[in-house]
Amino acid sequence: MEKSELSSLTVAELKDKLKSKGLPLSGNKSELISRLNDNSDDKKPLKSKGIPLDSKSNQDKPFFQYISENGIKNLDIDRWEVGKYALGFFMVVFMLISLSSTSWYSVKYVDESQEDFFGDEVDIKESYEFKYGLSGIEFESEMSFGMDSMSESIEIDYDHPLCNDDDDELQCGKMELASNFIKIFFWLSILTTATLLGLSIAKGFGKVDSTIFDVDYDKIQKWGWHSTVLIPLSALLIYAIIAFTYDIGDLFGGEGTSGLGSTWWLMFLLNLGLAAVVYNEKTTQFIEFVKEKLQQK
Numbered sequence: 001m002e003k004s005e006l007s008s009l010t011v012a013e014l015k016d017k018l019k020s021k022g023l024p025l026s027g028n029k030s031e032l033i034s035r036l037n038d039n040s041d042d043k044k045p046l047k048s049k050g051i052p053l054d055s056k057s058n059q060d061k062p063f064f065q066y067i068s069e070n071g072i073k074n075l076d077i078d079r080w081e082v083g084k085y086a087l088g089f090f091m092v093v094f095m096l097i098s099l100s101s102t103s104w105y106s107v108k109y110v111d112e113s114q115e116d117f118f119g120d121e122v123d124i125k126e127s128y129e130f131k132y133g134l135s136g137i138e139f140e141s142e143m144s145f146g147m148d149s150m151s152e153s154i155e156i157d158y159d160h161p162l163c164n165d166d167d168d169e170l171q172c173g174k175m176e177l178a179s180n181f182i183k184i185f186f187w188l189s190i191l192t193t194a195t196l197l198g199l200s201i202a203k204g205f206g207k208v209d210s211t212i213f214d215v216d217y218d219k220i221q222k223w224g225w226h227s228t229v230l231i232p233l234s235a236l237l238i239y240a241i242i243a244f245t246y247d248i249g250d251l252f253g254g255e256g257t258s259g260l261g262s263t264w265w266l267m268f269l270l271n272l273g274l275a276a277v278v279y280n281e282k283t284t285q286f287i288e289f290v291k292e293k294l295q296q297k
Contacts, residue, residue, distance in 0.1 A: 006033045011218060029218045030081065080280040085200065087274045088193045088228060094270055095186045095232065102133035102155075103261035104182070105175065105243050109252035128252065130170065131261065134179040136160070137170060169251050178242035185235030189228055196224045229275045236268050 006014065014032040015025050023035055098104075108129040114121045124145055131138045136157040143150055156162055156170075158179075163172030199220070240260060248256050276283045 006036055028081070028221060080277060083277045084225065084274070084280075085197065087270070087277055088197060088225075091228070091232070091270055091274055092190050092193050092197075094267065095190055098263050098267055099134055099183065099186060101261075101263040102131045102136075102138040103263040104134065104179070104239070105132040105246070105258070105264070106130070106261045107132075107246070107248060107251065107256050107258040109256035128256075130251075132175050132179075134183055137163075137172070137175075169249065171246060174242060174246065178239045181238045181242075182235045185231050189231040189235075192224055192231065193228045196221065196228065225278045229271065229278050232267065233271050233275070236264065236271065239264065 009017075011029050011032065014029065014036065017036055018025050018032060021036075021039060023039060025032075027035070106129060108127070110128075111126045113124050115124055116122075122145060125143070127140075127142045129140045131140065136155055139154045139156060141152050158172050158176040160172075163170060163176075199217075203217070243260060246258055248258060
């Protein structure tokens with residue numbers, strides 16, 4: 001049976017086919033399909049790989065319990081699935097770290113000049129930067145005079161009097177609004193991803209009744225991972241759209257430079273990596289398309 005035909009079957013139907021072939025029943029739907037596809041009549045029998053076929057109790061054991069007793073070498077592991085959970089875990093960690101970062105957006109001004117100092121030309125450099133975080137602004141200033149330098153750093157919350165001025169040159173209201181989207185959406189994504197990871201671990205240790213849970217498990221996984229990718233990506237894009245309307249105006253005489261910070265870019269690239277793994281079929285098709293185009297040149 002072709003892989004596309006197997007995909008139309010339910011988890012219960014897939015397990016019936018696995019049971020009839022004497023194959024293990026553990027894993028999610030994609031793992032079950034992969035196991036059936038790898039052990040079709042025109043392929044090498046699974047028995048030759050060393051997986052025990054004569055023990056029904058072994059076949060029905062949860063994933064982690066099966067590994068502890070039979071070893072990981074006997075399992076046909078889906079690398080896309082492993083990558084998805086690994087990147088999902090790292091996304092949670094970095095999202096938690098990013099919530100306290102002050103490098104989401106930056107406005108910087110640098111002035112370099114030379115002054116005559118007792119007959120010698122001395123290089124003078126002044127640097128001022130407003131680094132926007134999710135809870136406030138960090139102002140950093142640095143001045144170097146020849147070999148000497150001094151620096152200062154001040155933190156400003158979004159409810160600081162400087163942010164409540166009528167002029168509001170720092171545009172705190174706008175940047176706080178963008179930050180709120182990040183905080184709300186990121187927490188939703190963290191809870192969703194943590195739930196998916198927790199359910200998978202519990203299922204792997206047999207803490208979830210698979211006979212009741214399997215039918216809905218695939219739907220939970222599917223929509224859960226969609227949410228894990230799309231929720232933070234939406235927040236990042238909304239933040240970027242609002243940030244691009246930032247007007248330096250009279251700040252630094254309008255001569256400063258501004259742009260998205262390192263934290264925004266890091267989270268955006270991590271999100272793209274997770275999307276590539278979650279939507280691995282599309283990713284594979286895209287890679288094959290690029291390879292074909294390169295070969296045609």
